[in-house]
Amino acid sequence: MSRTVELRNHPRELQNFQLRLAFSAGFVLLLFLLLFARFSYLQVSQREHYHTLAEANRISISPIVPNRGLIFDRNGEVLAHNYSAYTLEIVPSKIGDLEALINELATVVEIAARDRKRFKKLMEESKRFESLPIRTRLSDVEVARFAANRYRFPGVEIKARLFRQYPKGESASHVVGYIGRINDKDLERLEANNGLANYRGSHHMGKIGIEQSYEKELHGITGFEEMETDAAGRVIRVISRTPAISGNDLTLSLDARLQEVAEKAFGDRRGALVAIEPATGEVLAFVSKPGFDPNLFVDGIDSENWDLLNNSIDRPLNNRALRGLYPPGSTFKPFMALAGLELKKRWPRHAINDSGYFSLPGSTHRFRDWKAGGHGVVDLHKSLVVSCDTYYYGLANDLGIDNIFNFVSQFGLGKKTGIDIEGEVSGLLPSQEWKMARHKQKWYAGDTISVGIGQGYNLTTPLQLAFATAILAGNGTAFRPHLVKQVLNNNKEVVREIAKEPLYTLNLNPDNLQAVRNALVDVTRPGGTAALAGADAAYVFAGKTGTSQVIGMKQGEKYVESKVRERFRDHALFITYAPAENPKIALSVLVENGGHGGSTAAPIARMVMDYYLLGKLPSEAAAEAVEQNEEEDEHD
């Protein structure tokens, strides 16, 4: 039987078939080798590469945001702290019709028009994939209500977050500043400083004030959680955890209660006050009125409030103490007097006869004294007590602009003090070089005369005036003004102290210094321009009033205050330190359009010093008196 089978196999065909089969076998082997080669390539030579890719697939790193450091005043009062609260957040990129979604959300939790506006503003400032809060500080009831309706709102989430709060509100707002959401510009800056990694997960950073300038200390170090995630991004397990390190706390040199006293003393007036401890440079009070509520900025300010603040004629966002530029007026005179003595252009007994004006030799132009007819015989002491202009016109002329510039700049006028918040302006102490550079004009002798009474090109900030006063009060020793006293770590240990060492000490003749200081004490006594503010003081204090012109006066025109609209009225200035012999506090006060330094600025200073030295709170009557005094027509 099998023979017949064999017969059917044509030998040639069989051979042909077997050849083809062998060829196929070779083909199979070849392709299997190809597969093997590819395996080897992927699994041996490229293994590292694919291993990395697989790990990147698998592991996602999520940041742990550190708690921001707290800010305290010098007595431990909290100025900025964090609290935990729930926010309702939306990722706009996941939402189709945002308007409709928010309307529907509003049926579950309360969403005010203000929230919508703020959200709109946030959207304009952020990237689309970011999660943005539509509501903050949800109540427990609202959280529960949303949780029950959550299925209706994909792309909307409740998150527990730490919020920054400034319990003192407007008080010291210009010092503490505020944090706000990180915007594109902040990101660019962070990237330039290689700081981006530490801000992964952070949504806020300091925008102004201490919050901004001590951002590095306050922010802390971001921790990381390595998590295994699946393809859908769900967390399977935590692989490792590097905890965040909270930011350092700050103790300010500021005295919050003193600050509040000072702010209250201003009433509704605009202005600035800076109080410095002469022996350390610690800033005790730093007022810029009006202020603003920094809490508005933390979650993104709504456009209504923003317009209100930004467009207000009172410019509440302007830090007047740091950035306001005002001619120092007569508060410039003590430094002029000291210059005259030190440079031996004057000696205390030397007197002039003030007939009410000064003229340069060979000129008919009259530089008028504020007092028509003049002060009569005036020596150095009297020149300060009654604030004689004519005396300083002559002195300025005798000193010359170079001497004035070189001497007075030692007191820090016309340059940045280097205080530890950003945005300080340098002001202007005029010099020949400056005029040439700025106006392409040479300096005329006539330019010098009004510089002598702190007018002319002179521009200073209230901070600079306080700094100069502190140097004077400290007999020539300068400490850099600083708002932060200590940086504390998480265990409340002091990490560093700010500015303990003096910047420099001026080599001044003690007799000259004493002559000026004696005169400044008499300013606050009967007969002096600040006699009103000095009345019944329980301590001896020194001071100098000043008035800085807002508009220029034409020659021969009589200045009539009531005729000038309120905003064009002179600014009132007062610099002071107390107690006169061993000063604990030096300060400058500026009241915008306040008229005369003696009547509006000096009483504010008095209230501040009364509280600081005696612990005496100003009476309501005293605060009102400041308001009243502006009506009286009395000059410095």
Place this chain on the structure above:
Amino acid sequence: MIESMRVWHYLTRYVDSFLLSGILLLMLTGLFTLYSATDANLGRVTNQAVNMLVALGIMWLVANIPLQHIMRIALPIYVAGILLLLGVALFGEINNGARRWLNIGFTRIQPSELMKIAVPLMMAWYFDKHEATLRLRDYAVATLLLILPVLMIVRQPDLGTALLIASSGFYVLFLTGLSWRIMGALFVVGAGSLPILWSTMHDYQRRRVMTLLDPTQDALGAGYHTIQSTIAIGSGGILGKGWQHGTQTHLDFLPERSTDFIFAVFSEEFGLIGNSLLLLLYLVVIGRGMVIAANASTQFTRLIAGSITLTFFTYIFVNIGMVIGILPVVGVPLPLISYGGTSMVTMLLGFGILMSIQTHPKLVKT
């Protein structure tokens, strides 16, 4: 004792134990890999084990059928298959944009699956009939017998199945001794018709080809499969990440990981060593198939054994080639390992025929 020996003999007399061992080892590998791929889903594994048992039963049945009977039904099966394909084209159910299934009242069938066996059977039968007087005309007829169902399946569209059927038919042509010159000519014609084929391809098919050339250009779309599977394989390294420890697999990065991409799971967890062993195992089965073909006594059995064996190889190569990113993504399962009953049955039906060829007396009526 004797009774049980007789039963054993009855059960095993037409079973090729060599081939069976290879198949069982592969199936076992498949079940283990599936267990891992489905995150220890015993239900799916059991389901697959049942599929395997059913397929093994069918294999046993087929192995018991002498080839003469099988040969006799080659033509009817082929004709029925063509009619069913026609039915699909006219009344088929559309699923995922493809018309592949036919509802025949009590169940749904996929006639293209049937054609995987019917086409080589038909061609082998045809060549066997004209064995003595093989002429070019016979090749032309056989080619038509092949091209007709292939085109019908391409139109469904089901590129993977069409490709497998085309290759199974081509292997028959090749093994009958089709001259190299004609094959060369066919190749030229084929290559020349590629642009035409391209123009008739569906968008998703074109995308698959484009994706092969550069998977990264559509990393989250069509390229995602290939990128994730190559990552899985490459990160497996030489030793693999260990059974059930593949991160790509268990964290859901691998798509289709229990079916068409199951090789990536195996490869990630068992590494280059596992891959090599698997290839060797497949080689053993293929080798046994070739030995059976070489020993077959008739033109029909030789051709059918050779075609089945080489088609089995084609499955392996196309599937692995796709998973490792050297072939486009086409729906071809990894034989004996991928989850799914239909292809398992078809595959073991083929092995049943191989066993029948090997174990039945090599006797054919003249």
